[in-house]
Amino acid sequence: MTSDTFSMLNQFRNANLVKAGISEIHRITTRHWAIMEICGGQTHAILRYGLDELLPENIELVHGPGCPVCVTPLELIDKALAIAAQPNVIFTTFGDMMRVPGSSRDLFSLKAEGAQVRIVYSPLDAIKIAVENPDKQVVFFAIGFETTAPVNAMSVLQAKNLGLKNFSILVSQVCVPPAMHAILGAPQNRVQGFLAAGHVCSVMGYWEYPPIAEKYNIPIVVTGFEPLDLVEGILFTIRQLETGKHVVENAYSRVVSENGNLPAQEMIRLVFEPCDRSWRGIGEIPMSGLGLRKEFNNYNAESRFEIGNIQTKESDICIAGQILQGIKKPPECPAFGTICNQDHPLGATMVSSEGACAAYLRYGRARKGISENQYAS
């Protein structure tokens, strides 16, 4: 690697190259296509750089469920709140979880009331906190897709290594391929092509995708996060759609290989096993999650803390579930930007830096495609 690598990587934001890719998309597009970007990070990048507004009118980007904060079930958030409220606990979490509404409150307000809730950048930071506070129980809220699974697994392995008795994780680990099956198998599905989430694939590779492409006749293109990556992913997908192909392609080859990162996959397998998971707003998807293996039950916060019966209560207005499945767009929600905003979020999709509602509000897409009347109603 040369010291010029940083500037070479900056080329992935080069406006002229983005323009060339966009013109090529315009040139080859002959009809309407609906393409889903699975990852919420990509949704944000698309809106931030205004790529949606540069594409031909008949290319529709449908936003997918790849926002870990958004799909963490309400019941687990209520459990997190119940654990964090206990006197001897230091509850650690990624910052995005702080404002996600539980049934009656969020972690942020709990912290304001004096609970020990700390934001960490990595579960490995939570391990350090556990080492420094042997008289406290340290819990990490282990949410995420296959991208966070290796580091969450690593934290458990490290806790075991260090003989820590005061560390546990509250697991809400979900997997992308079962969600793709669920979306494509739904009767109301509109998705005709997928941009597969690049960083999930950097861990898992893309060997799991050809059977999906085959079964549903759908192109799947592994896509990165820079503007040029996204344009390339969209271009490859449309090229396939326009020529009647449905294969798996890799438009993020500088990071992703077909087999992914094998040592990381091994860590995941060592600590976790597949299980059914419910996705907030979507419902249960069979074998779509990872749970701690029995051997690691000591590190399972759900077994360590006795949590009484949890009665969950979702907002009556929030349509985040339909947004996460690509059935509706944020401005179609009556609360969007009015009673639901970043200061007073009603649903997790308004909180997260990967949530579609937050992206639409932040990048001013409030009225796109929605008539004045509908917006006001």
Next chain:
Amino acid sequence: MCLAVPGKIIEIYDSGGMRMCKIDFGGVIREACLQALPDAKVGEFTIIHAGFALNTLSEEEAQETLEALRELGEIENELDAGAVL
């Protein structure tokens, strides 16, 4: 959360039995766990996610992608030129 960013490995060491490294994100230095990249070396670029290195970055693949897109740009220009003539 998935918007992991690339940085350059500038130092590799052991900490509490874990393979760790220092990463330079264009001037900002942070620590990350390198346990899943046993072959990664100082000077290589890696994608970091929640303090954990997921993969090394291939400079050749990056160049190839850029080349392909540059060619697309040139074809565009030729088409434009053709349209003017």
